Amino acid sequence: MNPRQRAFLCAVVTAQQGAPAEGWLVFSLDPAPEPGGGAGEGTEVIVLDGLRDAGWSTRGALSTLRALLERGLVDIRQGVVRLPDGTLAGRVGTRALELGIAVARTGC
Secondary structure, three states: OOHHHHHHHHHHHHOOOOOOOOOEEEOOOOOOOOOOOOOOOOOOOOOHHHHOOOOOOOOHHHHHHHHHHHHHOOEEEEEEOOOOOOEEEEEEEEOOHHHOOOOOOOHH
């Protein structure tokens, strides 16, 4: 796993620590939806905020997330939400799997 993938995995695991056990985290480049207009079950967290704070670019974020999925480190689901202005925005929900949490513990 390269440093970028490790940083993304660490951001997901860190954000997930405050979420319910079955919570999905919102992984999106778009602004967060207003309460009640969310991505469904789970806690709405913008995972990319942690990446930006750590100095990582958000370009190619979904490709990086797919690489983590292919390694069995995270699970993802895709959906659409309605923003307060009425427009629709894509949302990708993600959560770290047991293997992903174990890997993150070794290097976050």
